[in-house]
Amino acid sequence: xxxxxxxxxxxxxxxxxxxxxxxxxxxxxxxxxxxxxxxxxxxxxxxxxxxxxxxxxxxxxxxxxxxxxxxxxxxxxxxxxxxxxxxxxxxxxxxxxxxxxxxxxxxxxxxxxxxxxxxxxxxxxxxxxxxxxxxxxxxxxxxxxxxxxxxxxxxxxxxxxxxxxxxxxxxxxxxxxxxxxxxxxxxxxxxxxxxxxxxxxxxxxxxxxxxxxxxxxxxxxxxxxxxxxxxxxxxxxxxxxxxxxxxxxxxxxxxxxxxxxxxxxxxxxxxxxxxxxxxxxxxxxxxxxxxxxxxxxxxxxxxxxxxxxxxxxxxxxxxxxxxxxxxxxxxxxxxxxxxxxxxxxxxxxxxxxxxxxxxxxxxxxxxxxxxxxxxxxxxxxxxxxxxxxxxxxxxxxxxxxxxxxxxxxxxxxxxxxx
RNA sequence: GUGGGUGUAGCUCAGCUGGUAGAGCACUAGGUUGUGGUCCUGGGGGUCGCGGGUUCAAGCCCCGUCACUCACCCCA
Numbered sequence: 385x386x387x388x389x390x391x392x393x394x395x396x397x398x399x400x401x402x403x404x405x406x407x408x409x410x411x412x413x414x415x416x417x418x419x420x421x422x423x424x425x426x427x428x429x430x431x432x433x434x435x436x437x438x439x440x441x442x443x444x445x446x447x448x449x450x451x452x453x454x455x456x457x458x459x460x461x462x463x464x465x466x467x468x469x470x471x472x473x474x475x476x477x478x479x480x481x482x483x484x485x486x487x488x489x490x491x492x493x494x495x496x497x498x499x500x501x502x503x504x505x506x507x508x509x510x511x512x513x514x515x516x517x518x519x520x521x522x523x524x525x526x527x528x529x530x531x532x533x534x535x536x537x538x539x540x541x542x543x544x545x546x547x548x549x550x551x552x553x554x555x556x557x558x559x560x561x562x563x564x565x566x567x568x569x570x571x572x573x574x575x576x577x578x579x580x581x582x583x584x585x586x587x588x589x590x591x592x593x594x595x596x597x598x599x600x601x602x603x604x605x606x607x608x609x610x611x612x613x614x615x616x617x618x619x620x621x622x623x624x625x626x627x628x629x630x631x632x633x634x635x636x637x638x639x640x641x642x643x644x645x646x647x648x649x650x651x652x653x654x655x656x657x658x659x660x661x662x663x664x665x666x667x668x669x670x671x672x673x674x675x676x677x678x679x680x681x682x683x684x685x686x687x688x689x690x691x692x693x694x695x696x697x698x699x700x701x702x703x704x705x706x707x708x709x710x711x712x713x714x715x716x717x718x719x720x721x722x723x724x725x726x727x728x729x730x731x732x733x734x735x736x737x738x739x740x741x742x743x744x745x746x747x748x749x750x751x752x753x754x755x756x757x758x759x760x761x762x763x764x765x766x767x768x769x770x771x772x773x774x775x776x777x778x779x780x781x782x783x784x785x786x787x788x789x790x791x792x793x794x795x796x797x798x799x800x801x802x
Numbered sequence: 803g804u805g806g807g808u809g810u811a812g813c814u815c816a817g818c819u820g821g822u823a824g825a826g827c828a829c830u831a832g833g834u835u836g837u838g839g840u841c842c843u844g845g846g847g848g849u850c851g852c853g854g855g856u857u858c859a860a861g862c863c864c865c866g867u868c869a870c871u872c873a874c875c876c877c878a
Contacts, residue, residue: 389869441876445803463878496876497803498869508878639877650878661878688878715836748831750838758838765836779838 390495390504401693406489408535409509416528418487418511423467425491429457435466435671437642446494460493463641464510465668465684466675472514473677483515489689501659501691509692512684514672519619522647522667523627525685526620529651529663530629536692538653538699541662544634545649547617549605550669557608561587564602571598604635613646620647643668647683655695662695663687709800711758712739713749715765722789723764729793735800753779760800 387393394402410420429449436443448460461467468486471477477484489509496502511528513521526543533541549557565587569577572587572595587599609617624631631649639648648666656662665685672680710730714723723739730737738756740749746763753761763775773786776799787795 386869446876492878494877497874499872502877506878510878641877658873658875659877664878686878691878713837745831746836747838752838754838761838763837767836775837777837782838784837 388504390498392503392505398693398697401696402689405509405536405689405692405696408532409487409489412528412532412535413487413511416485416524418485421468421471421486421488422490423461423464423471423488425461425493426458427461427467427470429459431466431470431675432459432462435469435641435643435675436463440642442494442641446496448493448495462492462494464488464490464492464508464686465512465641465643465671468510468512468684469514469671469675469677469682472680473672473675478515478672478678478680481515483513485511485513487511499657499659501656501688501694503690507689509687509689510684512682514682515680516683517669517681519616519647520623521683522616522620523623525665525683526624526631526649527627527629529665529685529687532687533651536696538692538695540654540699542652543629543631543649544637544652545620545631545647546634546637547606547609547613547646548639548644548648548666549609549613550645553608553610553613554605557603557605560603560608565599568598571595606633606635616646639664639666643671643674645669649685653691653695655698656691659688659691661688662691707736707757707759708738708753709736709758710738710760710762710796711749711753711756712737712762713746713753713764714739715746715763718769719764719766722769723762726762726793726796730796733793733797735797760796762796 429447432447433443438444442462447462450458452458468488472484487510490507491505492508493505495504498504511525513525526545530543548554565572587595587602606617621631621633634650637648637650644666646667646669649664650661651663652660653662654660663685665683667681667683669681672678672682712723712727714720720741720743724741727737727739738758740752744752746765750761758779761777761779763777768774768786769789772789774789774792775784776787776796777784
């Protein structure tokens, strides 16, 4: 038996980094005014089809979709935004407070071919701001990402930003793009030709050398922005500049989900080969209305948790040294029973204590204490019990002292907590 | 979904032109009767991913399959 393809166990030795990230995220995001929201893993297929877009790769070929016993079409969530927006509308949150900031951490599912930094069950850290149209929240989110990565000690990251325009300016852009592509038709790959009527925006994101060359001076969304979009983008840029955040304006950055408008960005790393995006986000001013809510501007991003951890594992090599406050060695049945109670009491007092019940020799238990990184070792054998003098050994200094049973626990607490 | 690479002990790998498996690390037990991290000695562990085929004989050859991996693709 083994895990299914693209799914994996995250073993205890990797957990410290995951927890470190989770801690930093909750701390920082709360400071920025975000509230945690928890949403279902399963939703109606329709939700994702309508929000992400019928003709996107995610919806067309990557979702885990099935019918339940009653024949309802359900899908394992491939991303979080759609569900958060659904929740926002369902609970009429806009009526309570027009501005809402949410974050969540959890697994997403996409049936793609597994690769480094790409799993079929992967985790995302997601943040959304609903109800604010101002460009300041665009830069605020990028600033937030930058701050988080800084705190986590990440280096070698670059922020790529672009503006995708809005329903006002997109038609003229699409027209110009199609005209241009038409003229280069003979130099494009089959994929791009297929994209022409499905999702022409994606063509400028093609990685094939021939296409890139042919499209080197293709029209960019940036050149066709309406005044509002242009102003919006300028504020984002100048704000980031004033904050000293480096970014690259990337005209070819296109998001794979149809709901995006205006600002879009990606944080890329060089550590993960082809899976270079550790975080991505963008504005989606039309989605809330599209899903049945009132017209509500919104913006959000998602961080690839798995990728983030992988980059951290390569970047900061600091391995968390495992440690234990006290290891109890009990020799003989009587001592074992005593040791059991001591161990529980010390654990209650928040002292990391372990005891070995396997009845091993003193030598092998000393080895184990050493392996577990024990600061102190308590040695209790027949002699110690009879003489009422339990031995406490400091593993670093090798000093040993004797302690009386009656005052053992408070004494230990005093010594260890020092 | 497409293409390339890999799959031998828990881990990293070796195994020559086919003759039924090895190292280091890890684990474990000892090194005189109850004291660790170094050192020495011994020990346990492998249906050689799985299933077929060729052969007197396959870890080594062939086919299939599964998994991992890299790239395409896509995205976080």
